[in-house]
Amino acid sequence: MKRSKKKLFQEFIASKGLKSTRQRDTVLECFLSSDHHMSTEDLYLKVRGKYPTIGYATVYRTLKLFAESGIAREIHFGDGQTRYEHVAEGEHHDHLICTRCGAVTEFENETIERLQAEVAEQFGFEVATHKLELYGICSKCRE
Amino acid sequence: MKRSKKKLFQEFIASKGLKSTRQRDTVLECFLSSDHHMSTEDLYLKVRGKYPTIGYATVYRTLKLFAESGIAREIHFGDGQTRYEHVAEGEHHDHLICTRCGAVTEFENETIERLQAEVAEQFGFEVATHKLELYGICSKCRE
DNA sequence: GGTTAAAGTGATAATCATTTTCAATTGAGG
DNA sequence: CCTCAATTGAAAATGATTATCACTTTAACC
Numbered sequence: 001m002k003r004s005k006k007k008l009f010q011e012f013i014a015s016k017g018l019k020s021t022r023q024r025d026t027v028l029e030c031f032l033s034s035d036h037h038m039s040t041e042d043l044y045l046k047v048r049g050k051y052p053t054i055g056y057a058t059v060y061r062t063l064k065l066f067a068e069s070g071i072a073r074e075i076h077f078g079d080g081q082t083r084y085e086h087v088a089e090g091e092h093h094d095h096l097i098c099t100r101c102g103a104v105t106e107f108e109n110e111t112i113e114r115l116q117a118e119v120a121e122q123f124g125f126e127v128a129t130h131k132l133e134l135y136g137i138c139s140k141c142r143e
Numbered sequence: 144m145k146r147s148k149k150k151l152f153q154e155f156i157a158s159k160g161l162k163s164t165r166q167r168d169t170v171l172e173c174f175l176s177s178d179h180h181m182s183t184e185d186l187y188l189k190v191r192g193k194y195p196t197i198g199y200a201t202v203y204r205t206l207k208l209f210a211e212s213g214i215a216r217e218i219h220f221g222d223g224q225t226r227y228e229h230v231a232e233g234e235h236h237d238h239l240i241c242t243r244c245g246a247v248t249e250f251e252n253e254t255i256e257r258l259q260a261e262v263a264e265q266f267g268f269e270v271a272t273h274k275l276e277l278y279g280i281c282s283k284c285r286e
Numbered sequence: 287g288g289t290t291a292a293a294g295t296g297a298t299a300a301t302c303a304t305t306t307t308c309a310a311t312t313g314a315g316g
Numbered sequence: 317c318c319t320c321a322a323t324t325g326a327a328a329a330t331g332a333t334t335a336t337c338a339c340t341t342t343a344a345c346c
Contacts, residue, residue, distance in 0.1 A: 017321090017322085018322070018323090019312080019313050019314070019321090019322055019323065020313080020314095021312075021313075021322090021323065021324080022312095023323080023324070024323090040303085040304085041303090053324095053325075054324090054325085055324065055325040055326070056303095056304090056325090056326095057304090057305075057306085057324075057325065057326085058323085058324060058325070060303095060304065060305075061305095061323090061324090074221060076219050076221045078217065078219045078225075080302075080303065080332090080333085081302095081303070082221075082303080082304085096262075096263065096266055096268050098268075099271065105266060105268070107262055107266065109258060109262055111258055112255055112258050112259070112262075115252060115254055115255050115258070116255070116275075116277055119239075119250055119252050119255075119277075120239065120277055120279065123239055123248060123250065123281075123282060124281070124282030124285065125239050125241075125248070125277065125279055125280070125281055125282060126279045126280045126285060127277045127278070127279040128242065128278050128279040128280070129277075129278045129279070130275070130276060130277045130278060131274070131275070131276045131278070132259075132273070132274070132275045132276075133273060133274045133275075134259055134262070134263055134268065134270045134272075134273045135270070135271050135272045135273060135274070136263065136268055136269045136270040136271040136272070137268070137269045137271070138266075138267070138268055139266060139267030139268060142267065142269060160292090160293085161293070161294090162292090162293055162294065162341080162342050162343070163342080163343095164293090164294065164295080164341075164342075165341095166294080166295070167294090183332085183333085184332095196295095196296080197295090197296085198295065198296040198297070199296085199297095199333090200295075200296065200297085200298095200333090200334080200335090201294080201295060201296070203332095203333065203334075204294085204295090204334095223303090223304085223331075223332065224331095224332075225332080225333085
């Protein structure tokens with residue numbers, strides 16, 4: 001799975017006439033080494049561990065490439081920071097966001113997805129991606 | 144309906160020991176005069192028409208108060224600008240966002256809402272608000 | 287109506303995340 | 317190995333939003 005994302009990204013890079021560099025490889029490795037979404041800062045700090053001279057700009061630029069290549073997707077929770085999550089073919093997860101402790105839980109629900117498609121069709125809208133976030137208090141904080 | 148929102152905001156202001164000012168009244172009027180969501184800049188420009196000396200900071204501050212008072216809600220589409228939409232008691236609308244022309248259409252679907260509540264319950268999560276956005280190409284752009 | 291303390295305002299400076307710039311470096315193909 | 321376009325990192329620039337602060341206004345009280 002990781003192998004395939006690496007390959008996907010390599011192909012994307014090649015098809016655009018871009019170059020493969022140690023920086024991009026390192027950022028990709030670090031990104032793939034986590035299961036969940038991460039902010040640019042999270043990733044920057046992680047990459048610094050393996051490649052101390054990396055610059056912020058490079059991480060920003062590389063993440064945009066991930067999004068363009070389709071292996072990642074930007075997400076915005078409204079706290080002013082952009083995060084990136086993994087995109088697996090045909091898979092999508094939505095979020096439960098605790099407004100007290102900030103915890104983010106992922107979930108999937110096929111029925112909701114299907115209903116979304118129906119609504120879009122009614123409007124003649126062609127859906128590319130979607131975002132569903134539920135804000136509230138998580139079970140731990142409610143105890 | 145507008146009357147009730149004005150009243151709601153007045154009550155909120157009073158309950159917090161805040162003051163009623165011409166600036167706040169003007170911003171509220173301008174906000175209520177539109178049916179849909181608007182960015183801070185949109186509103187700022189509109190308010191300037193009625194109150195030319197208004198400052199950006201005041202509009203920002205007032206919008207935050209609207210959100211706190213419950214008559215408005217922040218929305219983020221990922222373009223770096225915060226927008227505010229009207230909140231009507233018990234009503235909620237989700238968004239179809241065209242990534243080509245930027246058009247935003249609102250919709251409601253009770254079944255989706257109900258399913259969301261079910262999912263949240265499974266996680267022991269208490270939902271306060273939610274956000275559902277479908278990104279893609281609108282019917283006009285598809286022609 | 288005048289007094290006053292607390293809240294509000296507006297101009298401006300400050301922040302914060304993200305982009306751009308640019309000189310120096312590096313990768314891929316010939 | 318050479319060449320040239322792509323890449324990088326540091327630092328400056330940007331754009332949205334927030335904080336600061338001297339001055340003004342509101343609401344309550346006398």
